[in-house]
Amino acid sequence: MHAPSQPRPSLPRSSSRTRPARSAATRSSLVLAAVSGVLLAVVACAWEPLVSLDRQIADGLHPVAVEHGGWTRCVRVLSDWLWDPWTMRAALAVAVLWCARRRDWLLCAWLAGTSALGTALQQGLKAAVGRPRPSWPDPVATAHYAAFPSGHALTATVTCGLLVWLLWRHGVRAAGVRAALAAGAVSVLGVGFTRLYLGVHWLSDVMGGWLLGGALVAASASLYDVLTARRRDPGPA
Template identity: 40%
Template structure:
């Protein structure tokens, strides 16, 4: 619940500032986008790599990975954990679409664009999808990592992937910086919120309390 509260603040603040067209935020977003667009034009090889990589780690990749993991969990006799994983990523995707409709922010309109994307801009679906997928998979797989060092490395790797996806969307000129920050924050809020609900469910059944970020949300499954 602390994670929900902490990450809700930047998302809500950015949503209000974007909706009200807060001039300093718009100016910051535009300056970063223009600078990164110039770099993209100067480095076509790297830009081509980003176009591929951003789709490799796109929302559908995370959805497929989560669904496959859920099927594996179901076969292992952990249907409740499988349902949580699929429900969380599905709810997150629908919430992203709903917020996009409400805010209806235009994407960057750049001269000589290096990439394109459909739909509204805020929040970034790719950034939110990466945050959702990475966090869901981490909370499932943490019990199989026995040492604290392994868990820390895994969290760092997951965070690096999320940051890279967010960066790629801005570097390709299809999102503003505030879009990707909001996307990551909202993704973490959704996972943390559903994980808290899952923990309440466990405790109601008399299972021992766990610290999800350290032990996963259902250590008994492993």
């Protein structure tokens, strides 16, 4: 008689779920970083087709913002309050506190460190590129520092990306993750539009913020999974 077959041991949840996601995150971070580098290069050398496109979009939106004052005030509330970088950082701080209550100190430091790195990255690039913002005789909003990349777009992308990743990593139901992903997409796209509509950024500034923020989140998630996998599986002694 044949011995009864032994059931196959199932892969740990962390291995079966995070390994494919880690590979996807790594590939995404490399692609986004490469595209970001190309965009940075053409912005830095003031490539004429890009400059022309940026100016065309800005010139088309600004008269609309000037003419529709009520709608413009609503857009300013969204840009300056709801999707402001400090509001985004406050939302991420709540997530850090939640991780602290669970005594997940590594994840606390990882979230805070990724957010801080995003801020340092955007400020460093602003200083290095020194791109002027759009200038208008009748501005509807003002902003500080150089134009590239958009700090609003980058911070929203980093914050929303990290929050969605955190929910997914902690096993929140698919419906909850999809809802968070939808809300994050609205926030990221919405804040980019507000910066263009208010005439304080060029389109390529916003795209730069999106690309750099996405690359940072993908790289952060991938590195965290590698680190935690090594801590769980230290290998043979």
